Amino acid sequence: MKIYKYIAAVLCILALSVSCQHDKDRDTAIEGSWHLTEWNGESPNGMDIYITFASDQTFVLYQKYNSLSYLKFEGTYAIGNGTLTGTYSDGTHWAAAYKYSVSGSTLKLTSESSAETGLSEYSVYTRASIPESILTSALTKSAEVKAML
Amino acid sequence: MRKIYALIGVALLAACTAVENESPVVDVTGGKIAGNSSLSDEMSLSVKLDRAAADAVAAGKMDISEIFGGREVVSFERIFPSDARNEARTRQAGLDRWYLVRFAEGECLDSVAVAAASRASVSKVQFTTKAEKACKDKPIPLTDEDIRNFVPTKAMVTSDFNDPDFYMQWGLANNADQAIAATSVAGADVNIVPAWRITGGDPRVIVAVIDEGVKYTHPDLQANMWVNPNPDPEKNDIHGWNFVDDAPISWDDPKNTGHGTHVAGIVAAVNNNGIGVSSVAGGTGAGDGVKIMSCQIFSGERGGTNYIIARAIKYAADHGACILQCSYGNVGGTMTSDREYIAENTLEYEAIEYFRATKNCEALDGGAAIFAAGNESVAMADYPGGYADYISVTAFSPDFLPSYYTNHGRGCNISAPGGETGGLTGGKRAGILSTVVSEISDNDYGFMQGTSMSCPHVSGIAALGLSYALKLGKKFSVDEFNAMILTSVNDMDRYMVGTKKSVHTMELEDYQYRMGTGAIDAYRLLMQIEGTPCVTVSAGVLSSAPLDQIFGESADNMTFTGVEIDEASRNALKVVGNPRVVGGKLQIRCDKPGSGKVRVSAIAGGKKPSTPSSMGGMEITREFAVISRAVDTEFGRWL
Secondary structure, three states, X not given: OHHHHHHHHHHHHHHHHHHHHHHHOOOHXXXXXXXXXXXXXXXXXXXXXXXXXXXXXXXXXXXXXXXXXXXXXXXXXXXXXXXXXXXXXXXXXXXXXXXXXXXXXXXXXXXXXXXXXXXXXXXXXXXXXXXXXXXXXXXXXXXXXXOOX | OHHHHHHHHHHHHHHOOOXXXXXXXXXXXXXXXXXXXXXXXXXXXXXXXXXXXXXXXXOOOOOHHHHHOOOOEEEEEEOOOOOOXXXXXXXXXXXXXXXXXXEOOOOOHHHHHXXXXXXXXXXXXXXXXXXXXXXXXXOEEOOHHHHHOOOOOOOXXXXXXXXXXXXXXXXXXXXXXXXXXXXXXXXXXXXXHHHHOOOOOXXXXXXXXXXXXXXXXXXXXXXXXXXXXXXOOOOOOOOEEEOOOOEOOOOOOOOOOOHHHHHHHHHHOOOOOOOOOOOOOOOOOOOOOOEEEEEEEEEOOEEOEHHHHHHHHHXXXXXXXXXXXXXXXXXXXXXXXXXXXXXXXXXXXXXXXXXXXXXXXXXEOOOXXXXXXXXXXXXXXXXXXXXXXXXXXXXXXXXXXXXXXXXXXXXXXEEEEOOOOOOOOOHHHHOEEEEOOXXXXXXXXXXXXXXXXXXHHHHHHHHHHHHHHHHHOOOEOHHHHHHHHHOOEEOOHHHOOOEEEOOOEEEHHHOOXXXXXXEEXXXXXXXXXXXXOOEEEEOOOEEEEEOHHHHOOOHHHOEEEEEEEOHHHHHHHOEEEEEEEEOOEEEEEEOOOXXXXXXXXXXXXXXXEOEOOEOOEEEEEEEEEEEEEOOOOOOOOOO
């Protein structure tokens, strides 16, 4: 009997440990929908970006900046050591990892410096719901298709 | 050319027996005489007085016949009648100074013109000229047999609307059905279906159809006819006016073709009403189509003179139209430069400029003038469409190739479906189906072909664009809007290889890069109106960014004339050197992530811009944002 109690205790500890580990890599503060409101210190000019980070660590990106229509991209994201990384559903990683911080209703993402140029950029997002018109009209494009029309 | 006509005038002056001698100065080389007497049988001249003389005549202090020194003036009248609501701007444009003077039969008009031109009080003497409908053929009716015998080879094209004949309107949606033509190409259309999901039109947008009278009682047009909120109590001009007869609109002259009604149906036949055809901007079935104003300049074989056209165009400006739909022109090749056009057709030119300067739509600071390129198969556009600031439309067929008749080359700006009712395997089905006059065609619908038909596709799409701009609260200048239209295109030059067999065999290389910027795309225009997309480049390196989202699918083959970047943008992006366009791509080095504005200029249609002495393309400028990214994203994705 003792051995069963012992095994049960070990399993509980393991389960709690896994759970704690999972919570450590999850930041509920980032979850929700965000709208790009500042880019490198300026108002976004010619671009409109929305992103939703879900609790299951998936994201949905709606963007209109180099295309005539809103485009929709999906994938998964991960958090570790204050850094946000992501992978599109086609397996392509985000172009950079981002340091992030959430303050009130704003989210700031700062890209890691480019290995080639040493340059970095930052974006400030504000919590916002995504307009229905964008949700319904956004086009889904695979990575193989030129992300234009 | 003006000198030539002036010299001809002098020669004719000598030939005429009744020679004027009372004028102290005979200024026949001063460019005062426009046109010549061979252009019309009418015993009339249009005369533009200087300000003092015009005011004196208007005040009854001067008899205009004095100018003609004893010649028998049968009648004279202001070409643009006084209208209290618009008189101030009419005076500002100088249009109140134009008079139509009629002379007795037997007078030598050339000598009269020379005598009048010698007067200091006369600014211009314009001979009467005559324009032609771009297509003179009668429609080929759509019959019940046509419908029964239509055996599609593909799933029938559909839209969200219930207009039963839509499947035959390949110009709106073409799925390469062989029943239209064995050589049909999917996408050889104006891509209207996705555009309609955004807007079907707006009744605040009024398109003036300068043409035969539009049959405003047509069941598929009636609801989209403009209704004059302030009709002239003496004229009762409800849906427009017949400037040929100075009478209410008519369409039943046996020598009419139904041309105006067909054109009107392409622009705004009522959509989603369960009958007949769909149209570009005919609404969604909720009373939201754009409106058609009928400005009748042809009645059978009569009409088409410059003063009739000028009156019609001014009426359109004064009564709320913001788009001038003109499927008429002077036969291709008769004028070959803008300077010559203005010199020969000063009156019409001034009326069009008046229209372009008149704001009638909140979304546009003036009016857009759109013309058929002409059907003579010559390598230049007809005038007025060939003029630098007016849009001239060529025609393509369901095979995405030039229609056998279309003018092309110099002065042509953009292409749209014009079809061919003969020459392709589908026969008339390869033409353009629209509304027609049953009194002429024994049917309400029929097929026609021509740049007369391609032109209203562009006018309709322009109207659709303004409808969406109104919805979004956006405003554009006429130049900006023209540039947006001319860059909302799909490439068709890729198909211009080898020969095309139709009514005659065409060497397609003769048409490559000569049909304008490309095939108009309604959806692209709406997206451009929603927001000009930006161009993304990588910071810290020399980038080469495609411009097809800004200048349309044919950007690779366009001629770019300049790149401008202001100091603020230059600093914001830390631009190194001067950006330029090479092979349709913007080459720029930005050493800082950020955004800035760049203005790029190009030639819309052809390789050279129009100059006063040489016909060419329209110079357009697009301003757009350049986004310099520190992260090198793939496939244009944000993260």
